[in-house]
Amino acid sequence: MAEYDVLIAGGGPVGASLALALHGSGLVVGLLEPRAPRAAHADPRPIALSHGSRLILERLGVWEPLAPATPIRRIHVSQCGGFGRVELDATEARLPALGYVVDYGRLALTLETALEAAGGCCVIRAAVTGSHADADAAYAQFDAGRGPEQTATRLLAVADGGALSSARVQVHDYRQAAVTARVTCGTPHQNIAYERFTPEGPLALLPMGGMLALVWTTTPDNAQQLCALPEAGFLERLQRVFGSRLGAFSGASARAWFPLALKTADRIAEPRTVALGNAAQTLHPVAGQGFNLGLRDAWELAEAVRGGGRDEIGAAGQIRAYRARRRLDRGGGIWFTDALVRLFSNDIAPLRLARGLGLAALGAVPPARDFVVRRMTFGARG
Numbered sequence: 001m002a003e004y005d006v007l008i009a010g011g012g013p014v015g016a017s018l019a020l021a022l023h024g025s026g027l028v029v030g031l032l033e034p035r036a037p038r039a040a041h042a043d044p045r046p047i048a049l050s051h052g053s054r055l056i057l058e059r060l061g062v063w064e065p066l067a068p069a070t071p072i073r074r075i076h077v078s079q080c081g082g083f084g085r086v087e088l089d090a091t092e093a094r095l096p097a098l099g100y101v102v103d104y105g106r107l108a109l110t111l112e113t114a115l116e117a118a119g120g121c122c123v124i125r126a127a128v129t130g131s132h133a134d135a136d137a138a139y140a141q142f143d144a145g146r147g148p149e150q151t152a153t154r155l156l157a158v159a160d161g162g163a164l165s166s167a168r169v170q171v172h173d174y175r176q177a178a179v180t181a182r183v184t185c186g187t188p189h190q191n192i193a194y195e196r197f198t199p200e201g202p203l204a205l206l207p208m209g210g211m212l213a214l215v216w217t218t219t220p221d222n223a224q225q226l227c228a229l230p231e232a233g234f235l236e237r238l239q240r241v242f243g244s245r246l247g248a249f250s251g252a253s254a255r256a257w258f259p260l261a262l263k264t265a266d267r268i269a270e271p272r273t274v275a276l277g278n279a280a281q282t283l284h285p286v287a288g289q290g291f292n293l294g295l296r297d298a299w300e301l302a303e304a305v306r307g308g309g310r311d312e313i314g315a316a317g318q319i320r321a322y323r324a325r326r327r328l329d330r331g332g333g334i335w336f337t338d339a340l341v342r343l344f345s346n347d348i349a350p351l352r353l354a355r356g357l358g359l360a361a362l363g364a365v366p367p368a369r370d371f372v373v374r375r376m377t378f379g380a381r382g
Helices: 013-021 051-059 104-118 220-228 231-242 290-306 316-344 349-364 366-378
Strands: 004-009 029-032 046-050 070-072 074-079 085-089 099-103 121-124 128-133 138-143 148-158 169-185 192-198 201-208 211-218 249-252 256-265 273-275
Touching: 004 013, 004 138, 013 029, 013 051, 013 104, 013 290, 046 051, 046 104, 046 201, 046 290, 046 366, 051 099, 051 290, 051 366, 070 201, 074 349, 085 349, 085 366, 099 104, 099 201, 128 148, 169 201, 169 220, 169 231, 169 316, 192 231, 201 231, 201 316, 211 220, 211 231, 220 256, 231 249, 256 316, 290 316, 316 349
Parallel strands: 004 029, 004 148, 029 121, 074 192, 148 273
Antiparallel strands: 046 099, 070 099, 074 085, 128 138, 138 148, 169 211, 169 249, 169 256, 192 201, 201 211
16 A cells, blocks of 8 residues: 555655645655755755746745745847847736746755645655555665665655666766856946857856846856956956956856756656656756656646545546647647757757847747747747
């Protein structure tokens, strides 16, 4: 007999959002998370939340506690060394904002605090060490310090990318790395985000409070060099690549870098087990789609679980329906980000010309701009 109706592996923002979405359902929900409470609080990585994600977080009751989140009113897209640009505007799109910027640590802490306050979810401080399933239940193995243990659940929701076997994940190494930092400049950002494509990868500057959150994609070797440079040298390199649209860059926080790869699970749903968030797909940070896609995974899985009877949880019919429902949005998100990286991360002259023409055409055709905005805001099914 299953001890849980739903057992969630991974208590990061996606796993915590799923647990919150199931709160009040009357179901027995458990969560396996190896990190100590508040462990992610100091993580400064910027997260761009779409307006669609804001709507989900409002329904979960965590949007107000997350405040202040810096709104993005406009997005300015350009390419380094080539013509063509486009501006996406929230007012034109009839949205209060195109997105909102927070740091990962505050997002994780807000969701963790809300889950603790809600109660009703059994949290086990342990990582999944293995799993298998039969027709009646999924079985998760873990070690919480008392030796190997196993528990049974009607549905195992894997929201931790490290909890899946590498044999079940396809990996495409972009041979890129992202440098993150906070920077200040001479001109107020006016809630405009910038996405500037360079031959080595996209450079994004996101409004965040009175500063700008930088996500600079480049080669791994260059990323290490950028992190090792003195502040003045780093700012000079940034100025050279970004240009003077925001005036002179005057300060930078501590920098960090991490490698970039596309990771996709072979199957996001199989008997009694569903992968979501980074366990289903880890995306390139271009266009900020990763967490937003994972949050939609969690919301739709919770809707599927709450919409049926207890005996249907994790059953073959529910698994098939969830997989079919997520196919378009997930496939579209993976294709969209991967295509942007492959199309823009090079210095091939014909492609540079085609990119410029494409950006210019996008800027001149309002319905095309509206399509892109809706895709980024609500996903492929928006």
